[in-house]
Amino acid sequence: MAKIKENSTNNMNRKYITSDCDLTYSVCMVGGRWKLIILCNLEDGKLRFGELKNIICNITERMLTLHLRELESDGIIKRTVYAEVPPRVEYELTAVGKELIPIWKQLSEWGARHRKLNPPVSDHFA
Template structure:
């Protein structure tokens, strides 16, 4: 069954970072500030509308910062807030788990694999 506080906390976390793209956006921003076009090129499967929506939600939750530079043409950069930077540990744990999972999938898919 599990502890209700644990379940509620996971649900709260997923409300902030859930979905297909938010964690990917955060991974891109872990390396530093990025312009919208850089993010879009780094995630070719995301639509412009979806990227805009996900960035707005992350900004509203205080995870990322949007800075507008008044120049022609206008320049906008996105970066992690100090609070958003605390997601680094979570992202590393997810990446470690994903690597182990991919190794498991690859092993099971190999024709010489005998431990199913």
């Protein structure tokens, strides 16, 4: 999220794995804690920073900023700054981002079905 150690085994493996597998690559793009919730909320149009912050209760400004920046630099969302005071910044899905919508709908349905079939037992999703 912030600084990564360029030649750690960890980072090397990430590179290897995301270059080897388009799927892993895709999921990495979208794999941060709050990224999908952000994207879901942008499905119906633009939102301001503050609106996102209020909708996604629990997220901190720092986390929201970090995730928005990554989504932006990955070309999934677009950021528009209006030269006003106080500042106004709007976020929206790019064309590439919108292509994900049908996919995440299906994934979402899978999740809903799966959640019923396999109610959480293991503690990592208790």
